[in-house]
Amino acid sequence: MSKLLSKLFIATLPLLLAGVAQAQSIDAAIDLFDKAKYNEAANALRQISPATSKSKAFLCQLYADSYISSNVQESTKVCEEAVADKDPIAVYLYALAYLNGNNNLNINQNEKKGVGFMASAVIESDFAPAYDYFCSRLLAEQNLDEAINFCKVAASKGMRRALYTMGVLISEGTGVIQDFQRAKKMMLASAALNYPAAYVYLGSLAKEGKNGEPKDLKQAYAWFSLATAADSNNHRAMAERDSINLSSQDMIAAQKIATEWKYHTPKLVDYHKGR
Template identity: 30%
Template sequence: MLALNRIAGTLVLPALLLLQPASAQQQEAQAATPSVTVSGKRQAADASEFLAARSRVLGRKYASSCNFMSAYNPNEDDIVLNYMRDFNLRADGANPIASAGAPGPEVLRDSSPYGDAESGAYNTMPGTGAPAETAAVDPMAPAVKCSGADRAFAAGRNYIARKDKTLDQAIAAYEKGDYKEAMAKFRENYNKLGYDISALMIGKMTLQGLGTPADTTQAVTWLRKVTDARFSPSDRMKFDPRDPSAMSERAEAAMLLAKLHLAGAGVRKDARAAREFYELAADAGYVPATSMLGLGYLSGFAGERNPSKAVKYLKEAAEAGYVPAMYQLGRAYYTGEDGVTKDLKLAGAWFAAAAKQGHAGAQYAAGRMYDLGESVAPDQQRAIAFYKDAAVKGVPAAQNALATYFYTGEIVEKNPATARKLFNAAAMGGQRDAMFNLAVMTSTGEGGPKDLSMAYVWYSLAQASGHPNAGAALKEVAPRLSKEDLAKADAILKPAARTALTK
């Protein structure tokens, strides 16, 4: 007789979670599932922000004292400058959104970084009232705002950037597969302008041996140029949950360096160094790295297990809209392992949030909670809907659970053929209950042809996977096999070793 086990013991990721159905007392204490806040539905970054140097207004971050020694001017915040750009407002002291009497953003033109000599409008050195060019001060000394050297450097760099075509040429050559030319142009661009994207591409190409001999040491040097470049909070990338693999140059370089140190590929294997690079990628705004840190602190990555940090990082990533973090956070609350306080209501809320975004593991987990009535009222209709979504995506435990409904005829119309197909799909995915259930149906001919040899195979595989009833079933079916049946089963379970053909 088929001994069904609808609720499999996995949540489709590393650990087995053997769970018992909710007790009547638990079901009586149901409460509304709490909601979770996901605020990560952002628009993709404006393409015009890709290279600030395309603007004729000089980027202050390329001149040290302009960027770090200036007095604070709220009109120079990125959000204000972007607002003025989007609405075609003037980005100078006469801008219409500046409050009366308040200075507008300082605009440095690469053709006249010290001011407009023809009109007599000069940028004065703060506190002197004199034109910057004629101020009786050391031109190399940093001022409260910008030194003469800073202005000259920023102006020259911006002028080169506006006219330079080496980056476009490098990308075009790379896309054509002319890696030698691409490497030369990326190097030329970096030497001229120091663009992070060029250093990143040189590092990646050197790592892969494209256009240059593969050299991990040199690749790491170039990647470190990106991660060690000047960075401020305003440079954080904008994470888009719809495109979670998109990375800024800084984040991508950090992720590559983390992987190299994890694997010890060409560098010293060092989990702590890897974690530091994940932290750098997370600081750069790459949310999947934040999720990785959360998982790391759950498992004791790099020798440190910290449940509070784990939950903090996972929650940060989940609230930013990163779906795998939603699932992992739900799983952490569900199991109550690794020092995280068990909370089925929060687990269900995060599973539901991830399931809504199409995460297959979360769909199975949410269905399971409705099937068992964990933290919610039992609802087999909703459970079946979640199981179906996960089963279509190939989750073996969901396929097994859905098959049991078709086998018993609960909620859905009884259909042994469909049940057997689903058990077979789940069994092929390594689900041990499905292996046992498929063996029973195959031995009796339910939902398909009777085949004792295949029943013997599936019972054997179920036993090897730890199914508690498979051993007894094997003893019952073995005497019924003919020599031919047994030979067929052995050929599947113990295939002959392949020998190399020699001439």
């Protein structure tokens, strides 16, 4: 290494080490978040110095989604600074805050601002959850042609709701070519991200033996069980599961199927992972 390069390396070493420390601190906060230690995660983020747009956006999320007690002064500061830095998570959180109103961020509902921030998250940051939002919104507005464009992108980016939605559309042949095998692949990808509606869909396939799938009551019971575990208020899944009569041996086999699948699904879906 030349003397000039050595000097440059030494000069930039503190910055490199600071970047590593910041990344490790973010990882530590994510680990605490996964363990539902939200206040500890917030404290870990506050200790990052200097604060980064990522640490501010993560702290903003903890406030916006009510994981920690409201502190309007701090939440306003970190969120506004992260938005000013154009952090995609912060922009997306602000979009939701304006669309729905959010007392923790001291934001009143404003549809126009909300859509504007959401569009910014798509145009400027190519942010997957923003595509997912427009997919769902445009479908609800019965704007199928526009919706499918957003749904396809969101699904390609691994958004579990969009994967489920595309699975339904492909299964029905709505706006796209009907293809049962491709629809099932979409549903399995959504279920791999622990999405309750995908479990119910797969359970129905197995229970009724439709769309070319063989009837398999053990597998159906497992899918419906996973749906109720993912969403305890999913009464349809609960009713479907309880309507299946299995022998004791088949019940054990179904529970084993569900347990093995659950072992491989993530504990939660978090914006900060994979960034």
